[in-house]
Amino acid sequence: MLLKIAFPACGLLAFACLAAIPGSQLSTDTSQPSAKPQSPNAPAYTKEGRLLFPAHYREWVFLSSGIDMSYNRKALAADHAMFDNVFVNPEAYAQFVQTGTWPDKTVLVLESRMGMDKGSINHRGHFQGTELMGLEVHVKDEARFAGNWVFFDFDNEVSGSLFPKEAACYSCHAEHAAVDTTFVQFYPTLLPIAKQKHTFSANYLKEESEAK
Numbered sequence: 001m002l003l004k005i006a007f008p009a010c011g012l013l014a015f016a017c018l019a020a021i022p023g024s025q026l027s028t029d030t031s032q033p034s035a036k037p038q039s040p041n042a043p044a045y046t047k048e049g050r051l052l053f054p055a056h057y058r059e060w061v062f063l064s065s066g067i068d069m070s071y072n073r074k075a076l077a078a079d080h081a082m083f084d085n086v087f088v089n090p091e092a093y094a095q096f097v098q099t100g101t102w103p104d105k106t107v108l109v110l111e112s113r114m115g116m117d118k119g120s121i122n123h124r125g126h127f128q129g130t131e132l133m134g135l136e137v138h139v140k141d142e143a144r145f146a147g148n149w150v151f152f153d154f155d156n157e158v159s160g161s162l163f164p165k166e167a168a169c170y171s172c173h174a175e176h177a178a179v180d181t182t183f184v185q186f187y188p189t190l191l192p193i194a195k196q197k198h199t200f201s202a203n204y205l206k207e208e209s210e211a212k
C-alpha cells in the first residue's frame with residue numbers, strides 16, 4: 001500500500017519500481033559495476049603528491065591524548081605544557097577492533113595544542129588551547145607507497161608535505177611502536193585488542209620482555 005502511494009507507477013512496473021527504491025536488494029541492474037564507493041576519509045593527494053588536509057579528522061575516533069611526552073620535540077622545547085591528541089578514520093578503527101591491526105588507507109592524525117594553566121575557573125592543572133600548534137599524519141597507502149606507511153607534516157589546512165624516509169619519524173616508529181609502526185601501547189582502548197589478537201611487533205615484545 002505504502003509503495004503505491006510513494007510510487008504510483010508501481011502497479012504496472014512493479015519489479016522495475018522496486019529496483020529503484022534506495023536500499024532495495026532486488027536491483028537487477030547489472031550495467032553498473034558494484035565497485036565500493038571510495039570513503040570520504042580515504043587519503044587523497046594533490047598532483048604534486050602532497051596529502052590533502054583531512055578536514056573532518058575532529059569527527060573521527062579519538063585514540064588518546066599525551067601531555068609532555070618525552071619524545072615530542074615541541075613539548076621538550078616549550079616553556080609550557082604541550083598536549084597531543086591522536087585520531088583515526090572510523091573505517092580503520094572498526095577494522096582494528098576486528099583484527100588488531102590496521103587496514104590499507106588508514107589515516108592517523110596527531111595534533112599538538114598548547115597546555116594552558118589559568119583560565120575561567122581553572123587554577124590548577126592544564127587544559128588545551130584553541131590554537132592548533134602542529135599537525136602530523138601517518139598514512140598507510142599500500143598501492144601508492146609500495147606497502148608502506150608514510151608521514152606528512154602540515155603547516156596549513158590545505159595540504160601537507162611528505163617526510164623523506166631518512167627522517168627520524170620512521171626509525172623511532174619502526175623500532176618502538178607496538179603494532180605495525182603505530183604507538184598502540186599509548187592508545188588505551190586498542191592495547192587490549194592488540195594483546196588479545198597477538199598483533200604486537202617483534203621489536204615491541206622484545207622491549208617489553210627486557211623491561212621486566
Ligand code: HEC
Nearest residue numbers: 066069071108109110136137138151168169172182183186
Ligand atoms: C623518539 C620516537 C619518535 C619519533 C622520532 C617520532 N615519533 Fe611519532 N610518535 C611517537 C610516540 C611515542 C607516539 C604516541 C602518541 C602520543 O604522543 O600520544 C607517536 C605518535 C605519532 C602519530 C600518531 C599515530 C601513530 O603512528 O601512533 C603520528 C602521526 C606521529 N607520531 C608522527 C610523527 C612524525 C611525523 C615524526 C617525525 C617528524 C615522528 N612522529 C617522530 C614517537 C616518535
